[in-house]
Amino acid sequence: MPSTPDAPDLRAQLDALTTEAFRPDRAEIDRLPTLDIARLMNGEDAAVPAAVAERLPEIAAAIDAVAARMAGGGRLVYAGAGTAGRLGVLDASECPPTFNTAPGQVVGVIAGGPAAMVASVEGAEDSRELAEADLAALALTADDTVVGVSASGRTPYAIGAVEYARARGALTVGLACNPGSALAAAAEHGIEVVVGPELLTGSTRLKAGTAQKLVLNMVSTITMIRLGKTYGNLMVDVRASNEKLRARSRRIVALATGAADDEVEAALTAADGEVKNAILVLLAGVDGAAAARLLEESGGHLRAALAAERS
Known part of the structure; x- marks a missing residue:
């Protein structure tokens, strides 16, 4: 040294x-x-x-x-x-x-x-x-x-x-x-x-x-x-590694979409627990696979993925 x-x-x-x-x-x-x-x-x-x-x-x-x-x-x-x-x-x-x-x-x-x-x-x-x-x-x-x-x-x-x-x-x-x-x-x-x-x-x-x-x-x-890891002021790339974060994930999807609890749960299941994907499932009316594809094509930016689906 x-x-x-x-x-x-x-x-x-x-x-x-x-x-x-x-x-x-x-x-x-x-x-x-x-x-x-x-x-x-x-x-x-x-x-x-x-x-x-x-x-x-x-x-x-x-x-x-x-x-x-x-x-x-x-x-x-x-x-x-x-x-x-x-x-x-x-x-x-x-x-x-x-x-x-x-x-x-x-x-x-x-x-x-x-x-x-x-x-x-x-x-x-x-x-x-x-x-x-x-x-x-x-x-x-x-x-x-x-x-x-x-x-x-x-x-x-x-x-x-x-x-x-x-x-x-x-x-x-x-x-x-x-x-x-x-x-x-x-x-x-x-x-x-x-x-x-x-x-x-x-x-x-x-x-x-x-x-x-x-x-x-x-x-x-x-x-x-x-880098697109938020949607507005929501942490849509949060990793649900414990019960608190799983509850936060459900709340974020609900806040972003206005969906009912059962719809939120179904969307998270379809999206393998990924918050950003679940929001896209609900707002764009696509399935989990399509949500994943749209997000990959948009570089992970949820707003861009939504715009692409709606255009």
Whole structure:
């Protein structure tokens, strides 16, 4: 593993970061009543959505580029260390049940591997080589997208992931919470959501972590909307892997079609439990096989399949 920066050099780097700034006005926070601390923290958090809003044009441009790659068969890969890496893994892990994404279509890699999800892995975030090895193991191609995530914007693992991916022609996005970051500069699409100093000095799991979660929510959700995995605001590609999701599937079909419960059940049976197909069975008056064919021809877009059948 490569050597880390000398302590004075690293200290100087941290001193220059907005996310690491010390706030003298919060130096007595530990003396305050709990309710007052909660109010302060809530007030700090309230500023995060506004910081994200300032970067919406950059976020939207990145999402359009991600969706275009994924429409061509590419994968979405998040790469980060610590809290940033965990948020990427979390977002990736929620895509299969929510949007019925294929295994490996949305992936999260974290410095130090799976063990780093629950414990710190010494020195992992400082290694560009680890990032390169993690992406090499995925057989990264030019069809893929890599989103490097780092609150500081200086984390070697995240920067290394973006640089490795860009050298192989993959689309790259750099999400940071400091202005003028090396991560954003390394990526084709740089997104810097500047949330300011944290309530606890340098604790970037707080406002910075919240900002990253909000942006990753947008990246995955809006990309899936663009890929036709919703019908309006209904999750028509939901995977019914448990009783709660089976009940949600029935409700989604009913909301989309206005059909009675027995019609919904019959349509889901005809469609082998696929929500999108069942909606098409009901709205287009076709059988399960025809619904599957229409959706395949429309690239999985339900509105396009309905339009094709009605034309």
